[in-house]
Structures are given as C-alpha cells and as structure tokens.
Amino acid sequence: MAFADFIEKEDGSFVLTGSIFQVFESGVIDENILFMTLDSDGCFYPNCEDLQLITQVHIAPQKEEQLKTFPNPFSETLNIQLPTVVLEKDFLLEVYNNVGQLLFSKKIKPTSDTINITFPFLPKRTYLLKVSNSSWSDTQSIIKQ
Numbered sequence: 001m002a003f004a005d006f007i008e009k010e011d012g013s014f015v016l017t018g019s020i021f022q023v024f025e026s027g028v029i030d031e032n033i034l035f036m037t038l039d040s041d042g043c044f045y046p047n048c049e050d051l052q053l054i055t056q057v058h059i060a061p062q063k064e065e066q067l068k069t070f071p072n073p074f075s076e077t078l079n080i081q082l083p084t085v086v087l088e089k090d091f092l093l094e095v096y097n098n099v100g101q102l103l104f105s106k107k108i109k110p111t112s113d114t115i116n117i118t119f120p121f122l123p124k125r126t127y128l129l130k131v132s133n134s135s136w137s138d139t140q141s142i143i144k145q
Helices: none
Strands: 002-008 014-023 029-038 055-059 068-070 077-081 091-096 102-108 114-118 126-133 136-143
Touching (some): 077 126
Antiparallel strands (some): 014 029, 068 077
C-alpha cells in the first residue's frame, strides 16, 4: 500500500488517500484507490476498537483500452503501445518501485501509437508503469533484467 496524501484537519483528525496494487501472474494489475479518515488518536473508531476501511473505490481499465509493453522483461529500452484514447491528449508516464515510490515521471505529447523509453538508471527488478491523461489511466507491471 502506498499513501499519496496525508492531511491533518483542524480538529486533529487525519485524511489519508492512497492505493494498493495487486499484480497477477498474467501481468494484469489491479489498482484500488483508498480514502480513509482517522480521529486525532489515529483510530478509525474511538479507542481504536476496530480497524475498518471507510471507503474503497476500484478502478479497472477496459480491455480494449489497455496499453501494451514489449519486450517485457526488457534490458534498457521499453516499447509502449498506446491505446487510441491516449493518442488524443498529452499523457503522463510514471514508473514506481514495489513500495509505491515514484522513480520517473515525464509528460509526453504522443506522435505515434508506440513510444520507446530507455531506462538505463533503473536497477534490475520489477516496477509499475503508469500511463494516464485527464480521462484515462492504466498501470502495467514491467521487469528490467
């Protein structure tokens, strides 16, 4: 789980937002966005009796609107084939490590349906690649070997 924002309210309570990524063997990534509130003691309920998720929103891209990455695993250069919905607007390409830290971010103006990105600075391991614009988002697991 990675928390994206942590806000303390005037009454001493907290609002947290974040996401949980689950990567399946097929390479499909399931992303759940979380919104939580805690009281001033850091509890969901007074005296921290029960830990419970307040709200959970599930986001799953449509099959025909998924991006494709190849080769995957890759050594330095990754090819990303973009769905039509991404070609209509500038998009943001982000790479996260397995604990949700943002390692790379670049705004890209699409000129074709396939882009090539080189990642010589990334150590060999598994990452999450997120491509998004104002109306669409998809996340894929990528492996640098």
